[in-house]
Amino acid sequence: MRRLPPLNALRAFEASARHLSFSRAAGELAVTPAAISHQVRQLEDWFGVPLFRRLNRAVRLTDAGQACLPLLTEGFDMLARAAAAIGASDDGGGMLTVSVAPSFAGKWLVPRIEGFSARHPDIDVRLSGSVSV
Secondary structure, three states: OOOOOOHHHHHHHHHHHHHOOHHHHHHHHOOOHHHHHHHHHHHHHHHOOOOEEEOOOOEEEOHHHHHHHHHHHHHHHHHHHHHHHHHHHOOOOEEEEEEEOHHHHHHHHHHHHHHHHHHOOOEEEEEEEOOOO
């Protein structure tokens, strides 16, 4: 069984280390700088070593932080490629079946389908006109 540190803490550290800023990392990850600081502290506690030297208005990587940053960045890049491959394994399209009353389909929906299909050519749109609910 793998014993891994908390993923959110790894993400917080990696972003902070790339930017050398908790504020910029917070912006990237859509959290507060305090949340980033907390996650980094949690990771430092997990490893038992400091990853940053905290200065008045800046942070600097320690030797341990510098050693693990390239590997973590590579790992996150690999995860992003894997996620993209999963998304690409599907043809990117799909089928959309819309079941509506025939009167609504004829008067409102059908005139708009051409524009939708032009914007989303990978989606096969099928209409089903039905009066049942």
